[in-house]
Amino acid sequence: MFYKIIRPFLMLFMLIFYPRKIFGKENIPKENHVVVCNHFGKIDVFFIGSMYKGKTYFLAKHELLDKKLHNKIIRSLGGIPVQRDGVDLDCIREGLKVLKEGNRLAIFPEGKRNFTDTELQPLKPGSGMFAFKAKVPILPVIMEKKAHVFRRAKLLVGKPLYLNEYFGRPYNTELSEELNEKIREAMLATQAELRSLLAEKKGKR
Numbered sequence: 001m002f003y004k005i006i007r008p009f010l011m012l013f014m015l016i017f018y019p020r021k022i023f024g025k026e027n028i029p030k031e032n033h034v035v036v037c038n039h040f041g042k043i044d045v046f047f048i049g050s051m052y053k054g055k056t057y058f059l060a061k062h063e064l065l066d067k068k069l070h071n072k073i074i075r076s077l078g079g080i081p082v083q084r085d086g087v088d089l090d091c092i093r094e095g096l097k098v099l100k101e102g103n104r105l106a107i108f109p110e111g112k113r114n115f116t117d118t119e120l121q122p123l124k125p126g127s128g129m130f131a132f133k134a135k136v137p138i139l140p141v142i143m144e145k146k147a148h149v150f151r152r153a154k155l156l157v158g159k160p161l162y163l164n165e166y167f168g169r170p171y172n173t174e175l176s177e178e179l180n181e182k183i184r185e186a187m188l189a190t191q192a193e194l195r196s197l198l199a200e201k202k203g204k205r
Helices: 002-017 044-049 068-076 089-100 127-134 173-203
Strands: 020-023 034-037 056-061 079-082 104-107 138-143 153-157
Touching (some): 002 044, 002 068, 034 044, 034 127, 034 173, 044 056, 056 089, 079 089, 089 104, 104 127, 127 138, 127 173, 138 173, 153 173
Parallel strands (some): 020 153, 034 104, 034 138, 056 079, 056 104
Antiparallel strands (some): 138 153
16 A cells, blocks of 8 residues: 555656666566565665556665664565675575566665666676576566666666576576676676667667
């Protein structure tokens, strides 16, 4: 209920203060999926959410949910707390439940915000595990750079990555690394496509 009430206000806030242009929305799968995106700031999760009409669940570092009020608000918006060090079984169970119930799960696989440049940081394992175990595709999304107030942010939704060829294999360290590399390749390809698209549009001005 809280989400349905607050969403229109969040979308209006984004429209006024953080305008965005999202390319490639036709690539969004109709079925439930895992969204992976590069990460520059806390506002990024709202850019992902604005791609969809309904609620998108997302992994949030557990420190953000330590306070009771913060926990209630972030949980209501779709946040799932995750311990970034070690294996968080509660997060895994909750994330898989979200996907198996037909919802979307957004993950920032770099694991932390990129404060340095626009290059993709090394990816933490986990995104592939959620998609593999829930048997859903992965959707790479790339932001051009850190968002700034009143400046139009640009994002590209890449082509979904299907993991059918991996189903049937046991999930172990080897497979985790393979999936992680596959996801990184998809994100880098999407990033290159976005840069090419923006360069082309700039050249036509």
